[in-house]
Amino acid sequence: MKHRALAAGAALTALAVATATAAALAGPAQAVPARSASAQAVPVQAVPAQGTPAQAAPAPLTGRGVYLGYGGGVRLATESGRTLWTDRSGFGQFSVSPDGGKVAWIDGKGRLHVSAAATGSGKAADKVVARGAAAGGPCLTPAWSADSRRIAFPLAGGSDRLTVAVVGADGRGLGKVGATLGVCHLTWSADGRTLAGYAGSTEGVHLLDTASRTSRRVPGIRLANHVAGLSPDGRRVVVHAMGPDAEAGDGSWPAEFAPSVYDTRTGKKVALPVRGRLIGALYLRDGRLAVRVAGRTANTLVVLSPSGKRLQTLPEQPRNRRLGLLQVR
Template sequence: MKHWALTAGAALALTAATTTPALAGSTGSTGSTGVAYGTAPVSGAVYFRHAGGGIEVQTHRGGRTSGLKVGGGAFAGQFAVAPDGRRVAWIDDRNRLRVTSASGSGPDKVVARNAAYGGPCLTPAWTADGKRIAYPVKGTSDAAAVAVVGADGGGRSDAGRTLGVCHLTWSADGRTLAGYTGDTNGVHLLDTGSRTSKRVPGVKRAGHVESLSPDGRRVVVNTVGANAPGGDGSWPLSFTPSIYDTRTGAKVAVPVRGRLLGARYLSDGRLAVRVKGTTANTIVVLSRAGKEIQRVTEPAKVRNLGLVGVIG
């Protein structure tokens, strides 16, 4: 497996939200993972920061804040936050995939014992419904095996092998996983049904995969130049998002002005784009047709922190 120098993460944190009317024309359909494709306005967001050798996650929703901590010891930063912000899946130095829940909602639980450990980009990934977790399996091959397990530890299955094992992310329909290679040499899609992997055309080098559209047709990545350092990286505080059509390789324009700090697809196909502000950042929500339908103003205190989830 191609995983190089470890990189240190930095502090991230908390947000607040305002709402506007939901996107018109909702079908209210349901994906194969059971996620309702409705259009509820964005109501909150999820953030993290590195603290005490581990991770502190903070979720803001409906004016309330909740949090939990994971890690410590030899924690390498291999984690993913559930869509609801109430659970964190992470890999410890004993190759165990663990799920830690928010205070009062359940104890820490080991759900798998064969996870790859040692590089911050080797992160697990939650399905959009929060019921299953994909994770890289320990091994020595460049094309790493990926397994899927229930959040309760049941129903383990093999998803196939892929060169794109870094910063795995699911499509909301539950069919596709995307990730970049540990040496930043491209992005790959793993079809969890056929268990086959293919490279996304058009993306030459990428240092982060943030999100897939619900049907897996578009991917949000952080592209890097030819002279940029390779190696497996931790979750970035911010990045300039590039969106590519995963079939044609065409780059898709993001119709939002300003300095963009990231972008994430919601489970119904809306796109949440984070935009840098002078005193506070803004989350701009676009419809599936690319029209602005909502703006969420973040508090000034999170201006330099990083976003890891949007609730809506």
């Protein structure tokens, strides 16, 4: 079947870097403070909860966001067109912090970097915050916590089921939170409890509980090749669900996708009360869902409450019509 091609590539990559990973985790990396062996597992309380959604009415979206474009590499830019970060390595393993100011990315040697976007006349800053990450597969992207302070990322290994580590954006507090088959396009719930990703074979979406360190498959999703977000409590997930004959792609961030929302406990698909051709959706940390709708000259964001009520309709800049949307505030 066509969707199995991605799994083979991910497995070869994992085997190629497994030895390097073991060495990297055994000794202290220069950018990560040395720790005792007993500190390798992250205590539950070290993965901070981000709190429940605020009861007060959230502020409307401003339309500020981060967009993705391809062409000779990867370019991330603001809604106004200002470049935040570029990458010509071809690995494509990156994600943008929810505050829009930082990019976590993995290089070909399995080093996890944090790059702060340049502001004003200043220069962009880059720091290696961890080593031993799974490298070489575009879908093996890191995930940011809702407060933009911590990063989860898959460690290299010799199987499809990989261990996920968490580290602070400053390189402190490195530890493990469990193993899962869902290591592609990781996303983190705002309460800090759940990580979600799709399997490298595209056969299903899996949740990793950072407290119990256990993983389970989401019912109802047979095939998927993108996970775009989790509700704050991890109860709902946004994915690109696939048919059995669909092309899996190479796991790169999509510029657009037809979003589906599923209940992660029951597997029931949640209907989105939005008309038009849907090309994306993102959960905000307060539980709102921003749904992207294609337009002839400019796309539109429709913001829904957790119960599905329409709260806001916001036009995007025409210059961003063919770009992917990674973050919006």
